[in-house]
Amino acid sequence: MDCMLLTRIAQVSQEVAATSARSRKVALLAELFRDAEAADVPIVIPYLAGRLPQGRIGLGWKVLSRPVTPADGPTLTVAEVDALLSTLAKVSGAGSQAERARLVGELMGSATKDEQRFLFGLITGEVRQGALDAVAVEGLAEATGAPAADVRRAVMLAGSLQTVAEALLGDGPGALDRFRLTVGRPVLPMLAHSAASVSEAVDKLGACAVEEKLDGIRVQLHRDGDTVRIYTRTLDDITDRLPELTTAAMQLRGERFILDGEVIAFDEAGRPRSFQETAGRVGKRVDVATAAHAVPVSPVFFDALSVDDRDLLDLPFAERHAELARLVPEPMRVRRTLVTGPQDARQAEDFLARTLERGHEGVVVKALDAAYSAGRRGASWLKVKPVHTLDLVVLAAEWGHGRRTGKLSNLHLGARTADGSFAMLGKTFKGMTDAMLTWQTKRLRELAVEESEYMVTVRPELVVEIAYDGLQRSTRYPAGVTLRFARVVRYREDKRPEEADTVETLLAAHPEVKP
Numbered sequence: 001m002d003c004m005l006l007t008r009i010a011q012v013s014q015e016v017a018a019t020s021a022r023s024r025k026v027a028l029l030a031e032l033f034r035d036a037e038a039a040d041v042p043i044v045i046p047y048l049a050g051r052l053p054q055g056r057i058g059l060g061w062k063v064l065s066r067p068v069t070p071a072d073g074p075t076l077t078v079a080e081v082d083a084l085l086s087t088l089a090k091v092s093g094a095g096s097q098a099e100r101a102r103l104v105g106e107l108m109g110s111a112t113k114d115e116q117r118f119l120f121g122l123i124t125g126e127v128r129q130g131a132l133d134a135v136a137v138e139g140l141a142e143a144t145g146a147p148a149a150d151v152r153r154a155v156m157l158a159g160s161l162q163t164v165a166e167a168l169l170g171d172g173p174g175a176l177d178r179f180r181l182t183v184g185r186p187v188l189p190m191l192a193h194s195a196a197s198v199s200e201a202v203d204k205l206g207a208c209a210v211e212e213k214l215d216g217i218r219v220q221l222h223r224d225g226d227t228v229r230i231y232t233r234t235l236d237d238i239t240d241r242l243p244e245l246t247t248a249a250m251q252l253r254g255e256r257f258i259l260d261g262e263v264i265a266f267d268e269a270g271r272p273r274s275f276q277e278t279a280g281r282v283g284k285r286v287d288v289a290t291a292a293h294a295v296p297v298s299p300v301f302f303d304a305l306s307v308d309d310r311d312l313l314d315l316p317f318a319e320r321h322a323e324l325a326r327l328v329p330e331p332m333r334v335r336r337t338l339v340t341g342p343q344d345a346r347q348a349e350d351f352l353a354r355t356l357e358r359g360h361e362g363v364v365v366k367a368l369d370a371a372y373s374a375g376r377r378g379a380s381w382l383k384v385k386p387v388h389t390l391d392l393v394v395l396a397a398e399w400g401h402g403r404r405t406g407k408l409s410n411l412h413l414g415a416r417t418a419d420g421s422f423a424m425l426g427k428t429f430k431g432m433t434d435a436m437l438t439w440q441t442k443r444l445r446e447l448a449v450e451e452s453e454y455m456v457t458v459r460p461e462l463v464v465e466i467a468y469d470g471l472q473r474s475t476r477y478p479a480g481v482t483l484r485f486a487r488v489v490r491y492r493e494d495k496r497p498e499e500a501d502t503v504e505t506l507l508a509a510h511p512e513v514k515p
């Protein structure tokens, strides 16, 4: 069969977004996957989700909104669109504006009216379906007859839905065996949900470990004999930037293992240095030797995923931790206290208080009987942080005045909504350092879809962590609420917009405010 037509993707994408019944979404995707050639699927999935595989495409608003006569009938395939957008993303140098305009004109001219609308949404970041990956896993299972749990596990281990989809559709369910936990191949890390208090977390989980939550950088450490590799939360290889970790890995009591933990800089008194200092260690342009001397970091581990080629993912946490303790000496493990049930809640509260006194941001409460659910926000890890923050997406930014003239300053902040779009919750220009202002001005202009004298509207891609003092009703904003005293804590370039907080969870956390 020929490559998928763009029209088909646009229609399915629209239908999936419009229906609220999960089973219907799954059925729609299953049908599409059954029809797609295996090699076509890796291209199709990101377009369906409204993500451009090419990343950002710096197109000025003028170029994008220029009307082009649409084609009469659908002939464009996703592969053609993909090739053209890849070319577009690479255009640079003199005359690039004109060349971009020409390529966009060519693309839009081959598209029907509906396809033009879809392409426009894709390029501006308006069609984005946050939950699509999770539904696509079930769609793939339905299309191929493989158990959904097995497909999910393979995706975790491969770190890529597209890779698994191609193998599964090409070679059938047997292909899933290829995706095993392997030292040297990173897997998506397990993530946590939030709980309002330690007692709430303990009540939910029963027998659990309460661990300190360190505000550093998540790392997955792989050692195979003399070879050590370190991966971030987003699976980037940062081995060369953290030589201390290779040294530490070589001192552990094993030869082949995968560990999960956090890396953080402590001061001489053993208190954590600021997050910015730790984060500075993995910046792309830092001189590693100088940085390692100025801000040495230490690994602090909390889980073991594989030891001596034994896959531990499905073992209960209590058993994985026993393996960790065998391998890693106590000073290199997070502090923890064990709790058998609600009667020990007091002891858990005390542990949180002591952890905060030591300068850490909170605790993570973990069920002792739970497996490691790679790549997911498992209900068996609950984080408790007294200073509540939100991960929001920058939708636009206003040009600053006075000392901030020439800098993009006042940010428009959005939370995710059920249909995958973003609802503006408010604005803030507080909490930004000069370095942040310079950085965000450059970064936001790269994401610009429309610029005016007053503000710049951007593709909703940049996630920013925001502290706030509460919610209040507001008729000015679409969700009916706005944030009180919002201020920027930091940018979260390690998070995708699909991971931002939703209006729904925000409202659930503030039952006192009714929009």
Ligand SMILES: Nc1ncnc2c1ncn2[C@@H]1O[C@H](COP(=O)(O)OP(=O)(O)OP(=O)(O)O)[C@@H](O)[C@H]1O
Binding pocket: 190, 191, 192, 193, 211, 212, 213, 214, 215, 216, 217, 218, 233, 262, 302, 334, 364, 383
């Ligand atoms: N003991 C610990 N166990 C698990 N994660 C820990 C621990 N200490 C620190 N962390 C960090 O906390 C994060 C867990 O929270 P979550 O999964 O929600 O990620 P996050 O969204 O990056 O969280 P946050 O923004 O609160 O740091 C981990 O990604 C890890 O970086």
